[in-house]
Amino acid sequence: MKLRSYLILANTISIAFIILLLLVFFQYMLVTKEQLIWLALATVGAGIVSSGLFFVLVRPLEASVRRIGEGAGRIAAGDLEARVADTGLLEFKQLAEQFNRMGVSLEQSFRQVKAAESAQRELVANMAHDLRTPLASMQSYAEALEDGVIEDETTYRRYLSTIRSETVRLGDLIQDLFELSTLDAGAQQGTAYSPAVAEDVLVELLPRFTLQLEKKSLQLRVLLPEHSLKVYMLERHLQRVLQNMIENAVRHSPHEGIIRIEAEEPSDGFVRFTVTDEGEGVPQQERERIFERFYRLDRSRSREGGGAGLGLSIAKLLVEQYLGQIGVEQANGQGSRFWFTVRKADERSVMPENTRIEVETL
Known part of the structure; x- marks a missing residue:
């Protein structure tokens, strides 16, 4: 039920209750028939005026609620930059301000998540490259030694030295990554x-x-x-x-x-x-x-x-x-x-x- 319909229904029930009381007073001879008619007409007139006032005064409330609802719908649809105008009654202004602060917080959190995802993708890509480079070097030198294509002792030792240095380089990189994860942990x-x-x-x-x-x-x-x-x-x-x-x-x-x-x-x-x-x-x-x-x-x-x-x-x-x-x-x-x-x-x-x-x- 809409807010306007709810208020009009409440006003109608109030009028009906007053008329019922008048009928009870007339039944027990507390008011005359003429007084009953005039009081009933006054009650109905007051109800009509009250309904009109309700209709006019509720419109700004409906507009404020509608703006906040539309803003929430835009955020739910993925538009985290959605904001609502802080106009209307004081309570709705405060609600709009809180809604906008929530939107700013959500937008910042989303940007942080996107930045973290981007940094994670970059981290994985760089890790893959930096780990692949020494591994490929070690593999090529090891295959050369395994195939027996190296015959002189000097070249043989140079290949072994290169494999060892690439192993150290790989170990240093892994240690750096471990230390970074440790520092980020807490x-x-x-x-x-x-x-x-x-x-x-x-x-x-x-x-x-x-x-x-x-x-x-x-x-x-x-x-x-x-x-x-x-x-x-x-x-x-x-x-x-x-x-x-x-x-x-x-x-x-x-x-x-x-x-x-x-x-x-x-x-x-x-x-x-x-x-x-x-x-x-x-x-x-x-x-x-x-x-x-x-x-x-x-x-x-x-x-x-x-x-x-x-x-x-x-x-x-x-x-x-x-x-x-x-x-x-x-x-x-x-x-x-x-x-x-x-x-x-x-x-x-x-x-x-x-x-x-x-x-x-x-």
Whole structure:
């Protein structure tokens, strides 16, 4: 039943009830016949006027309800940009505002879902390419060795070395993907731990790059404060961030270039780490996207150099979990300066409030 019909029916029942009371009063001689007629006519007239008022006043209510219904129908049909005008009575204005807020929320959620689906498709496509490349290389070299086409010892060992390096590359990619999934899985706050000591992390980390530095005749220069430098970050996470940045610097540095690793203590309570190379640099328009997953400035060169486009995105996730910041800027002269900040640690070993630490599960 429509709202207008419902109100008119209620008004008609009220009139009928009043006339029934008048008949009862006349039956018991409480009113005269003439009074009964006049009262009945007055009641019917008042009912007609009331019905007319109902008809006029209900129209805006019907229009407001109709607008909201049409908006809901458009959203149900897939038009998430549908909105309704917030006109009419106060209650309907509030209802329209709430409806529009709901529409905005649904539209944002839908866009996030679409973006997540697009990112997932891109992730799968990039994973397939990056996994297929080392697998195809290993397969071709293994088939050559299996067929016995390689006779000299030098070539034989070179093929084995290539298979081994591609295996390491594949393992690194799988580890990066696992770490990304772990970082996305969740976080825990207020975890107690021992602060990382920057010099200890670098002493353990830098020997891993000896062969890569010698291969390109690179110089590595480290500049740290004279006193021990402690930061609010798990040691393995600080090592991971620095490792990813140094790997990126080695990959893009020219032969006989210089890589500088520095740490300084501004007055804001944070420690700022920088890794500077003398490579080709990062264009201004690319400096935000370079921290996206699988993003490469030069895709062909990055693939040949072994980069999967995950290292900097992992570094960004780790740094931001510790309430730090990360970025890249133009170095003095040629090259890029990658930097990140981590809160400086005091004598306590408790994570600052609101810090997020990923939890690994076995």
